[in-house]
Amino acid sequence: MNAGARRCLASLGRWEVLLLVVLIALILYGSTVSPVFLSSRNFANLISAIIEVAIMSLPMALIIIAGEIDLSVESMVGLSTSILGYLYAAGVPMELAIVVVLIVGALGGLLNGILVTRMGLPSLVVTLGTLALYRGLALVVLESRGISSFPTWFTTFGFGSVPGLPIPWPFVLYLGLAAILAVVLHGTWIGREIYAIGKNQAASRFSGVRVARIKLWLFVLSGTVAALAGVILTARMASARADVGIGLTLVVVTIVLLGGVDIFGGRGTIPGVVLAFFTLAVLGNALRLTNVSSDIQSIVVGLLLIVSVVIPTLARRVKEAYDRAQGGRRVPTGSVGGPGEVASP
Amino acid sequence: MSEAVATAPASTTGPLSRLLGAAARQRELSLLLVLLLMGVLVAVRAPQVLSATNLTDVSVLAAIIAIAAVGEAMVVITRNVDLSVEAVIGLVAFAVASVLSNHILPAPAAMAFGIGLGLVLGMINGVVVAVFRVPSIVATLGTLSVYRGIDFLLAGGKQVTLTGLPAGYTNAARATVIGIPVFVLIALAIVAVSAVVLRQTRFGRSVYAVGSNPEAAEILGIRTGLVTFVVFSVCGLLSGIAGVLWGILFGTINATAATGVTLQVIAAVVVGGVNIFGGSGSVVGAALGALFLGFISNALILLRLSQFWLQALYGVVILIAVALDAFLLRRFQRSATARRRR
Numbered sequence: 167m168n169a170g171a172r173r174c175l176a177s178l179g180r181w182e183v184l185l186l187v188v189l190i191a192l193i194l195y196g197s198t199v200s201p202v203f204l205s206s207r208n209f210a211n212l213i214s215a216i217i218e219v220a221i222m223s224l225p226m227a228l229i230i231i232a233g234e235i236d237l238s239v240e241s242m243v244g245l246s247t248s249i250l251g252y253l254y255a256a257g258v259p260m261e262l263a264i265v266v267v268l269i270v271g272a273l274g275g276l277l278n279g280i281l282v283t284r285m286g287l288p289s290l291v292v293t294l295g296t297l298a299l300y301r302g303l304a305l306v307v308l309e310s311r312g313i314s315s316f317p318t319w320f321t322t323f324g325f326g327s328v329p330g331l332p333i334p335w336p337f338v339l340y341l342g343l344a345a346i347l348a349v350v351l352h353g354t355w356i357g358r359e360i361y362a363i364g365k366n367q368a369a370s371r372f373s374g375v376r377v378a379r380i381k382l383w384l385f386v387l388s389g390t391v392a393a394l395a396g397v398i399l400t401a402r403m404a405s406a407r408a409d410v411g412i413g414l415t416l417v418v419v420t421i422v423l424l425g426g427v428d429i430f431g432g433r434g435t436i437p438g439v440v441l442a443f444f445t446l447a448v449l450g451n452a453l454r455l456t457n458v459s460s461d462i463q464s465i466v467v468g469l470l471l472i473v474s475v476v477i478p479t480l481a482r483r484v485k486e487a488y489d490r491a492q493g494g495r496r497v498p499t500g501s502v503g504g505p506g507e508v509a510s511p
Numbered sequence: 512m513s514e515a516v517a518t519a520p521a522s523t524t525g526p527l528s529r530l531l532g533a534a535a536r537q538r539e540l541s542l543l544l545v546l547l548l549m550g551v552l553v554a555v556r557a558p559q560v561l562s563a564t565n566l567t568d569v570s571v572l573a574a575i576i577a578i579a580a581v582g583e584a585m586v587v588i589t590r591n592v593d594l595s596v597e598a599v600i601g602l603v604a605f606a607v608a609s610v611l612s613n614h615i616l617p618a619p620a621a622m623a624f625g626i627g628l629g630l631v632l633g634m635i636n637g638v639v640v641a642v643f644r645v646p647s648i649v650a651t652l653g654t655l656s657v658y659r660g661i662d663f664l665l666a667g668g669k670q671v672t673l674t675g676l677p678a679g680y681t682n683a684a685r686a687t688v689i690g691i692p693v694f695v696l697i698a699l700a701i702v703a704v705s706a707v708v709l710r711q712t713r714f715g716r717s718v719y720a721v722g723s724n725p726e727a728a729e730i731l732g733i734r735t736g737l738v739t740f741v742v743f744s745v746c747g748l749l750s751g752i753a754g755v756l757w758g759i760l761f762g763t764i765n766a767t768a769a770t771g772v773t774l775q776v777i778a779a780v781v782v783g784g785v786n787i788f789g790g791s792g793s794v795v796g797a798a799l800g801a802l803f804l805g806f807i808s809n810a811l812i813l814l815r816l817s818q819f820w821l822q823a824l825y826g827v828v829i830l831i832a833v834a835l836d837a838f839l840l841r842r843f844q845r846s847a848t849a850r851r852r853r
Binding site: 235281285286287288290291292294295296297298299300301302303305306309413415416419420423429430459461462463464465467468469471472475476479480 | 841
């Protein structure tokens with residue numbers, strides 16, 4: 167067992183376990199309120215409902231661990247959908263259109279990355295700017311048109327499941343991407359450098375980490391994956407419109423932070439983010455089955471976002487106060503299972 | 512000190528970069544010049560830009576954005592950001608409209624209620640950021656969703672139409688005093704008061720201190736948490752005023768009112784020269800930025816260019832303004848170091 171896997175397991179001991187408990191409680195609750203909750207059909211529905219968001223949450227986790235943020239993903243979804251619809255309506259074969267859209271996504275991510283790493287601008291403002299820019303370009307491309315009547319194989323990819331199993335095709339993509347990124351983040355030098363950048367950017371630059379290059383590639387990855395999410399969303403909705411995806415960034419960031427990724431960078435795991443996706447999917451599904459309005463759901467997501475940052479902060483402060491009360495012993499923040507661990511009952 | 516900055520050595524800097532440096536120091540003035548230049552160019556192609564009705568239309572909407580931008584500018588000066596302004600404006604506009612249409616309060620009381628509601632929403636942001644230490648970007652992304660959700664919940668798909676409002680209530684949007692729209696006068700008063708408070712008072716200086724170096728500010732005895740809480744509260748209060756005016760201007764209000772306004776407000780702040788890294792900038796600049804953006808939008812319409820370009824243009828304007836700021840800052844630092852070496 168290498169150090170990466172051990173560190174991954176050690177941190178699983180805390181936030182992720184809490185998430186798992188919440189998830190199980192939600193599943194139990196869901197199965198009592200509705201008989202269809204545990205059906206395989208509902209499982210497919212529950213996953214499909216936020217699969218685009220789930221896919222975008224994976225690169226977002228890496229970006230936030232590296233101490234940056236990408237707010238432009240929801241607009242990239244809109245731009246990707248619009249270009250896909252526009253090209254298809256203009257007679258371009260679907261396969262080619264998808265390739266073009268993914269390249270546009272990579273270029274959009276590259277622009278974010280260049281502005282952040284080469285010009286030294288804060289990613290918050292850069293991606294706020296491209297949030298407006300990419301949505302604007304989507305509007306320019308498609309105006310107020312709506313494109314539908316996509317080829318059957320394409321929409322089947324959006325609606326359909328793996329034959330014989332209640333697993334939607336996009337979910338297979340999600341699992342594949344999650345596995346790859348988990349290996350990269352927790353098992354390779356690239357992952358260790360991403361953590362190092364997030365913990366202390368200056369120190370990692372002096373120790374030879376190519377900070378700019380890694381960040382640049384993370385933004386390219388984020389843009390490409392957001393474009394892919396746009397393709398999936400188009401297939402699932404079987405239509406393309408320029409205003410698709412508005413408000414998704416909020417849910418993406420919520421999943422990442424709920425998954426235990428530190429908003430200040432340097433901490434978080436892919437398994438945690440995957441768990442957070444399931445938790446949010448089950449929560450949304452249970453709320454829908456109990457006829458809670460979608461307005462309440464958006465309030466719940468907003469509160470979850472804030473709470474998932476407040477709880478770790480409060481826990482840290484309580485722990486520090488406890489440690490001080492124990493006789494002035496200073497336990498460095500972030501230490502695992504220290505003598506003053508308050509989490510133990 | 513400012514003398515030394517103003518007389519930059521000619522030997523190390525060419526005339527162009529000196530001009531750029533001067534433009535950076537006088538952001539408000541250069542923005543005003545650009546605005547006038549654009550006005551002349553547009554007026555040549557479309558003379559109706561200078562008609563009284565058009566100028567009123569542009570300045571009234573820009574005044575609302577400017578009021579919110581003043582609040583946002585203070586937040587950005589403290590190194591924070593408030594993404595929830597559009598939800599505050601929308602929620603306040605809808606709440607005031609429904610209070611009026613249900614005859615719960617008379618018009619002045621309903622307006623006061625709206626401003627108070629804005630203040631409370633801003634205070635909630637302030638508590639989450641200053642007390643619970645949630646980064647402002649996350650906190651206000653969350654409250655953006657929560658406030659908008661409450662708005663949808665209250666509205667339930669309905670909208671308050673003009674006919675539900677008291678007779679003559681929306682006339683205020685067209686009212687003028689000595690030829691100047693009332694909304695513009697309100698915005699001017701708010702900008703003037705905020706500018707004086709930021710420049711001349713102890714509180715104003717502590718806002719800049721918190722933004723330029725939070726740790727140093729803390730050591731100097733400035734209560735950074737309190738300052739942060741107050742700027743978020745003021746931002747909520749001003750967004751509340753903007754929301755009340757929004758309701759008066761548009762009359763018909765549903766739950767999606769003011770969607771996308773946050774981007775305009777932040778664009779105005781950034782274009783107005785408020786440093787996104789915190790610590791510098793002025794509310795006058797932010798208000799001029801709002802006027803600048805409103806004018807661009809108007810020019811697009813008058814020159815018969817597609818409105819679909821507007822959103823993309825806002826994005827480009829944000830990126831250019833931020834990149835320019837970073838470039839000038841770096842250049843300024845370099846020339847400052849060079850001067851110290853000699």
